[in-house]
Amino acid sequence: MNVLDLARAEIRALQPYSSARMEAAGGRLMLNANESAWAPVGDTGHASNRYPEPQPAALLDALALLYGVRREQLLVGRGSDEAIDLLVRAFCRAGEDAVLVQPPTFGMYAVCARIQGAGVVEVPLGEGFALDVDAVLAALTPAVKLVFVCRPNNPAGRDVLRADIERLAAALAGRALLVVDEAYVEFADEGSVADLIDRHDNLAVLRTLSKAWALAGVRVGALLADAGVVALLRRIMPPYPLPQPCVDAALVALSGWGQANVRLRVAVVRKQREAMRAALARLPGVREVLPSQANFLAVRFADADAAMARLLAAGIVVRDVRRHPRLGDALRITIGTPEENRRVLVALKSPQARRPRAASAVPGGAA
Structure with missing residues (x-):
């Protein structure tokens, strides 16, 4: 079973919106997007009168190198919050499907599910706020399409063993997409599990520049996943998610110094x-x-x-x-x-x- 079989059929069949910038490859004189021909007062080289790239090539290249994935396995957006919302909308039918979370945990997983009209299955963390893989698998139902794991956990702070992520991803194959939120992984002893994506097409990893990279006000995050999942989410993503000044700030932060x-x-x-x-x-x-x-x-x-x-x-x-x-x-x-x-x-x-x-x-x- 392909991981995309878990997604909503109507999303898989959706004809996505084609923005003016997406159709502008190779153009030099841009007269297709009804933009102002003049930069605004105070513009400092951001070309703010022009729409930005939907997925900025330079930023994709920098993040793909940083996270050790291919460009087609990477989606950038407004923090990791946007990726959470996109995943829930793409995989959960209102009134039918559900997400699984392990409280105490980051609240946006459940909030996005409830906004979508999806159910929320709660499986409390185990002793010492450790991930209880057996309890998660025992609580899984056919309705659960997304399983969220926060590592290190917010708000308790405990990390999740790589072996537990591997075991859970293997057990969920063909049943649910495992979403591992690594917002705080730069501070942890163990590194990212993003290298497991090539072995598990039902594994997605959330990363952000808000914490260790000191760009909370810039709102740049990334989803690392199977190329098919990334392509699916691009179908429902707003056409211009990242303002050019935010992209420029991220590129400075990602430079060598x-x-x-x-x-x-x-x-x-x-x-x-x-x-x-x-x-x-x-x-x-x-x-x-x-x-x-x-x-x-x-x-x-x-x-x-x-x-x-x-x-x-x-x-x-x-x-x-x-x-x-x-x-x-x-x-x-x-x-x-x-x-x-x-x-x-x-x-x-x-x-x-x-x-x-x-x-x-x-x-x-x-x-």
Whole structure:
């Protein structure tokens, strides 16, 4: 069974929109897209009066080299969030199909499914927030078309063994597409599983430039998958997903000196992560600091309200993850600069601050 047999038949048969830029190969005088002939005031060489390439060739080349895949196995878009949405729309029929997630996990998987009218099957992570492959397979039904695995996990921080990904991909062959979200993999000890795509056509990997590459405001992400899956998603993708200034910023970050800078910053984050874990564990009122392979720490407090109040009183905002299963006493703290991390520790040692009013839970959860 080909992985595309799992996709919606109407999407496979869809005649995609053909944008003016897609039909402009080899042109020099562009009069086919009803664009302005003049650049806007303040344009700094981005050619902002022209539509950008739907899939910018230079960016595809740079990311394909970085991730070790072929260009036809790569789709770029607005962060990995767009790829999640495209996958759900392409593979899940409203009212019939479903996705499978392992809470606690990134909330957008379920949000995109519910927007599409697809079901959500929840299989909680196992002991120590480890992926439970047996439980996932036991819960699988014919309705499940996508299985999302977040590695390292957000918000708990634990990584997933490569052997577990391989076992799950093999077991899901012909049954579901395995989507591995590697938003934080640059901070982990084990590298990407993208090299497994050639062996498993039902494996897709999500990557982003938002975290380690410091481009959260630029919104560039990638889906790495079988060429047939990439081609299918291009059928339903908006014609111009990435603004040219965002593409230009990404190319600078992916340059030789940009990559060297990222390696240095990731090393600092990893070192600070371990230092913060040890320092937080010594603080009164801290029950546990969960092991993390990401750029954050999930911290259990005896009184999370009081901890949040101390931090807010110092002007420090962390993520309240208490709505997630088995994290009812936890706050998620991003690893910042050494000075920012010092301020967190000072704030948590400060005298009791006035507790903030309880905030309503935000559905889904953020990056």
